[in-house]
Amino acid sequence: MNAQPTDASFDTRQRLIEAAILTFAEKGFDGAGIREIAKRANANSALVTYHFAGKEGLYLEALRYIFNRKACQVAQLALRPRVEGPGAREDALQGVKEHIRAFMEDLMACNRLIDPVEEAAMALMAREMQAPRPASSALLMEHIRPHVEHLMHCLRVLRPDLSTDELLNMGLSIQGQLLYFRNSLGISRLIRGNPDYPEDLSVLTQHFTDFSLRGLGIPEAFPQPRN
Amino acid sequence: MNAQPTDASFDTRQRLIEAAILTFAEKGFDGAGIREIAKRANANSALVTYHFAGKEGLYLEALRYIFNRKACQVAQLALRPRVEGPGAREDALQGVKEHIRAFMEDLMACNRLIDPVEEAAMALMAREMQAPRPASSALLMEHIRPHVEHLMHCLRVLRPDLSTDELLNMGLSIQGQLLYFRNSLGISRLIRGNPDYPEDLSVLTQHFTDFSLRGLGIPEAFPQPRN
DNA sequence: GACCGATTCAAACGATTGATTAATTCTTGG
DNA sequence: CCAAGAATTAATCAATCGTTTGAATCGGTC
Structure with missing residues (x-):
């Protein structure tokens, strides 16, 4: 043999x-x-x-x-913030922020100067998350679910007064901004007339974080707008 | 002849x-x-x-x-709220709310019991807004631009302290929630395990409105969360 | 060196695609 | 009624698709 x-x-x-x-x-x-x-x-x-x-x-x-790659930052997030004790709320807040940041950096990998395969991998992942093929939706679910649950867990700590459905809507709003942004870069550039947009990813990440945390209704996390 | x-x-x-x-x-x-x-x-x-x-x-x-149809609510919105006088701010606020509601009802036409063509038309519009074909992006722009500008105008009235770039980001966040939601209905139903979701569109519309107005930083438009 | 199975290859298969052709039907003005 | 042009049809074209086939090639064991 x-x-x-x-x-x-x-x-x-x-x-x-x-x-x-x-x-x-x-x-x-x-x-x-x-x-x-x-x-x-x-x-x-x-x-x-x-x-x-x-x-x-x-x-x-x-x-x-793709899902098994090291460069996939989302897959590397620590998945369990502390849920008890005085630091639980700060940890959950930090968890949401890191979720947004990791997703943005993953999805916008095209702006990091890495190898083309890595870049395409993130584009494909974004594409798949937007419109998963029937044959692959199970695979996608399997890898995404832990991070969805992680985000939901953080949201629950931050807003213990909300029902599960309301929390899911919150998660959907947060995720929607990020994924839609990734998949609508073409349109955004058209509207702004700027082919290099976004010049600075951190500004955008900050915006999504601010918008999401205000949307969540966590006033202490943010200075109220000045007017 | x-x-x-x-x-x-x-x-x-x-x-x-x-x-x-x-x-x-x-x-x-x-x-x-x-x-x-x-x-x-x-x-x-x-x-x-x-x-x-x-x-x-x-x-x-x-x-x-599709764009010329009467059932397309977004196309029927009044495009100019008052910009001056004491009522300008209320009008702008109402403009944002109506923008969200009209978009939601258009995009989720599948839940209204109308004829299949109308339903498919909205699905196709959503699909096209998500990933416009090169040949049709000009056509899409031509019909969408007035409503984008209308939304931006309302946002500018509500947040005169922000720069154009910041306002565009706000608009992107609002639009992202709605469009992503429409295109990710499959995933949402998977996560929730509820094939009939959403049972009630108005609840969801209310959520997106609340989340967006809080995200915009318009505290007077909303009761702060109770905790 | 002969053998075997895993691997690779050029070639072709059957199906399907959007587009084209040429013949036919329909409608209508003179 | 009768040409003339518009509308419709069946049949076909060339290209491309994913897959299959059968032979050639490679590496390692006896």
């Missing part, structure tokens, strides 16, 4: 996955063709079926690959 | 456009096929090229058709 299932073919799989991330991020699932992906990976298009049992399989593998 | 360019073929155009709205809304531009659209309209697929010079032309015509 010879010929282990593992070989230098690992490289080929890797190259295909990275090329898939790039292409899927650019053109979406339907727009990206197997031949184009294979060409980018310097591989034969038949290998997609061979290694991943088809285009859909490659797409799922690409998503899995 | 005989045979006017207008005939009973107007009906065929109309049927093709409505079928296009239904199909494009369901499957997107790439996913929808000319043959399927034509079949739905009880017409021949060649008529798409004949009447609209191709698939892209039909898509643009479908968008134009």
Whole structure:
């Protein structure tokens, strides 16, 4: 018995996955063709079926690959702030802030000067969160749920007076700003007439944080507007 | 000279456009096929090229058709609140509230029991606002811009202390909540485990209004949270 | 060196795509 | 009634899609 299932073919799989991330991020699932992906990976298009049992399989593998990356900051957040004691409220507040910051930096990875695969990976993740494919929504849920629950946990500490439904609406409003912003960069640039927008991500992150915390109704976290 | 360019073929155009709205809304531009659209309209697929010079032309015509509909509430908003006098601030506040309400009711037309074409039209509009096709972004801009400017005008009255960039960010945050919500209904239902969500649109509209006005920093418009 | 299975490849398959063609039907002005 | 142009049709085109096929190639064991 010879010929282990593992070989230098690992490289080929890797190259295909990275090329898939790039292409899927650019053109979406339907727009990206197997031949184009294979060409980018310097591989034969038949290998997609061979290694991943088809285009859909490659797409799922690409998503899995992204979620397990170190550069994905959201995936690295500490997921449990203290819930008791005098510091619980400050920790929850900090948790919300970090959630917003991590999401913004992940989603806007295009502004960090990192390798193109990393950049495309975040674009693809954003795209997938916006309109998840049926076959991949389970995978997405599995990886997103902990962070949703983390955010909800923080919100509950900050607003213990609200019902679960009201808290979910709060979370939706926060998340909506961030994801919509990412996916509507094109329109935003059109409206502002500034192709380089945003020049400074930290200003925007600060805005989303301020807006969200005021929206949450946490007056002590913010100076009231000056008028 | 005989045979006017207008005939009973107007009906065929109309049927093709409505079928296009239904199909494009369901499957997107790439996913929808000319043959399927034509079949739905009880017409021949060649008529798409004949009447609209191709698939892209039909898509643009479908968008134009939507924007000119009466059911599109956003398009019916009064676009200029009073800007001077003692009532200006109340009018601007009302303008923001109506903007949110009209957008919510338009985007969530699926919950109003109206005809399927109307419903699909709003879904397609939401889809297009989220990820506008290059060929149609100009058309979209032309119809959306007045309402963006109207919202910005209200915001400026309410927060005269902010810069244009800051006001744009505020508008982005408001719009983001609404559009993201519409496009992420699938995910929301997954998270909540409730396929009928939202049962009551008015509750949600109220939440978005409250969250946005608090986020804007208009304390007098709202009772502070009770804790 | 021969064998075996994993891997890679060029080529082709069947289906589907949007668009085109040429023939036909419909409508209408003269 | 009859051409003329508009409208509609079935049939086909060329291109592209994801997938399949069968042979070639590679690496490692006997």
